[in-house]
Amino acid sequence: METPKSRELPVVVVEQIVPSKVCFACDVCCRFPEQDSALRPYFTKEEIRAAVARGLSPDAFPDHAGSKVAVVPHGEGYRCPAFDPQTGHCGIYEDRPLDCRLYPVAVMWDHAHSAVVMGWDSKCPFIRDNLDSPESRAYVERIAALLESKESVKVLACNSQLIGLFQDDVIVLRRLDRLTDTLRSSTSFER
Numbered sequence: 001m002e003t004p005k006s007r008e009l010p011v012v013v014v015e016q017i018v019p020s021k022v023c024f025a026c027d028v029c030c031r032f033p034e035q036d037s038a039l040r041p042y043f044t045k046e047e048i049r050a051a052v053a054r055g056l057s058p059d060a061f062p063d064h065a066g067s068k069v070a071v072v073p074h075g076e077g078y079r080c081p082a083f084d085p086q087t088g089h090c091g092i093y094e095d096r097p098l099d100c101r102l103y104p105v106a107v108m109w110d111h112a113h114s115a116v117v118m119g120w121d122s123k124c125p126f127i128r129d130n131l132d133s134p135e136s137r138a139y140v141e142r143i144a145a146l147l148e149s150k151e152s153v154k155v156l157a158c159n160s161q162l163i164g165l166f167q168d169d170v171i172v173l174r175r176l177d178r179l180t181d182t183l184r185s186s187t188s189f190e191r
Contacts (some may be wrong), residue, residue, distance in 0.1 A: 002174060006105065014101040014146065017139045018126040023088075028123050029103065031085035032071055040068040041080065041099035041162045050095035053087065058080055066159060096153065099162055105143050105175070108164040116156075116163055116180045119170040131171070140173050148178045157182045 023029065032039055043051060048061045060081045061067050071078035074085060082092045091095055104124035110117050118140075120127045130136050146152055156162050156179055161185075 009118060013143070014098070015139075016101075017136065018104060018124065022126045024127055025088075028125070030080045031074060032078045032080075033041065033160075035071055035078050037071070037078070038077055038165060040071055041097050041098045042066070042159065043099070044155075044159050044162075047095070047097040051082065051092045051097075054092045055097055056092060060149040066161065068161070069116050102143070106164060106167065106170045107147065107179075108170060109166055110172070110175070111166045113166070114180075116176045117172045118144060118174055118176055122169045122171055128173075129165050144174055144176070153179050157186060 009020075031129060032070050043061060047066065049066055050068070051060070058064070060070050062070060069080055069082075072081050072094050079085060082096070084088050084091055090100075104121045105129045106119050106121050108117060108119070109115070120136075121132065127136070147156070160183065163179075
């Protein structure tokens with residue numbers, strides 16, 4: 001019998017709220033202060049295959065069944081190996097992982113590790129400048145509905161490493177009850 005971990009998972013399409021021109025001028029995304037930063041993107045098995053097919057080295061992934069990407073030195077910190085610092089572009093953009101597609105939305109456990117929540121990463125300059133705009137509020141509603149959809153819950157539950165630990169600099173927007181309930185009812189739920 002096939003386990004959920006071995007099924008091909010669908011690509012979850014996520015609209016992007018941050019305009020490309022803002023992203024290209026930013027120095028936050030794709031860069032990390034530590035080599036083992038918890039903020040490195042997680043790639044599923046399928047996303048690793050797609051990234052390698054686009055030219056990323058297989059060595060960028062410690063576990064080909066799913067793992068956080070291994071970052072490379074860059075200035076005083078580190079960067080994703082798919083990020084080209086000369087152009088500011090991602091070399092696997094069309095096949096970037098869900099973790100990257102969701103940004104600047106963060107999916108994480110709340111402080112008590114009792115519920116999964118979604119929030120804005122306050123490090124994103126676009127979010128800092130547009131936090132309370134009608135466009136941002138409408139986007140939050142659409143992304144919350146997407147994250148609580150049956151398809152997304154399945155992807156996130158099968159790849160629970162996509163759900164990060166609580167971060168103080170993320171502005172919590174709402175609980176994701178369907179995802180929380182699914183994780184609690186699975187055998188993989190641990191406190």
